[in-house]
Amino acid sequence: EIVLTQSPGTLSLSPGGRATLSCRASHSVTSRFFAWYQQKPGQAPRLLIYATTSRATGIPDRFSGSGSGTDFTLTISRLEPEDFAVYYCHQYYGSPYTFGQGTKLEIK
Amino acid sequence: QVQLVQSRAEVKKPGASVMVSCKASGYTFTNYYIHWERQAPGQGLEWLGLINPSDGSTSYAQEFLGRVTMTRDTSTRTLYMELSSLRSEDTAVYYCARAVGAHSPVDYWGQGTLITVSS
Numbered sequence: 001e002i003v004l005t006q007s008p009g010t011l012s013l014s015p016g017g018r019a020t021l022s023c024r025a026s027h028s029v030t031s032r033f034f035a036w037y038q039q040k041p042g043q044a045p046r047l048l049i050y051a052t053t054s055r056a057t058g059i060p061d062r063f064s065g066s067g068s069g070t071d072f073t074l075t076i077s078r079l080e081p082e083d084f085a086v087y088y089c090h091q092y093y094g095s096p097y098t099f100g101q102g103t104k105l106e107i108k
Numbered sequence: 109q110v111q112l113v114q115s116r117a118e119v120k121k122p123g124a125s126v127m128v129s130c131k132a133s134g135y136t137f138t139n140y141y142i143h144w145e146r147q148a149p150g151q152g153l154e155w156l157g158l159i160n161p162s163d164g165s166t167s168y169a170q171e172f173l174g175r176v177t178m179t180r181d182t183s184t185r186t187l188y189m190e191l192s193s194l195r196s197e198d199t200a201v202y203y204c205a206r207a208v209g210a211h212s213p214v215d216y217w218g219q220g221t222l223i224t225v226s227s
Contacts, residue, residue, distance in 0.1 A: 032211075088152065093211055099154070
């Protein structure tokens, strides 16, 4: 099983700031099979980034993904109030598909 | 528009089984896999498995082998996930979600179904 470890657990920033979220995999993950999701309270997750760097439909360009192998990053530039949520990384190649434990992005 | 509408919340006793349904609309039913995930209260996401609605083939997470069964009814465009031998640790919101392939990201999710296991 590929274990995904996200850091930090909680990130406190102000609107207009820049957020950098990390995800480390226990085994190498092919870039094509790596994604990031955003989840707000009481809602289902929403796909932000897939194939490490591709934005999903309707996702603003302030969201960007990077990385390879075992280290992946989600960057949110110019934080908007609606960006404060929990973010999960996800690999969808090796069974079982796995998620990170989440990073909570909160308003400072 | 794409919709995945799930069944209502249920309360079950330990040892019982539960079946969650997921009715799909707004896209070609057989062109997208359906994944099932769950999220325990205040916790992260956990993948249970997937089904290919085109032929009914399935792939389950090792942890749930023998306890989970995923099926589909193409006539009603409905997917089902049955989980048996329930225990308190199975209390969670269960989601169905679609992906274009077995190794593709999930792009639409159902609204979730809360299953509570309690004596």
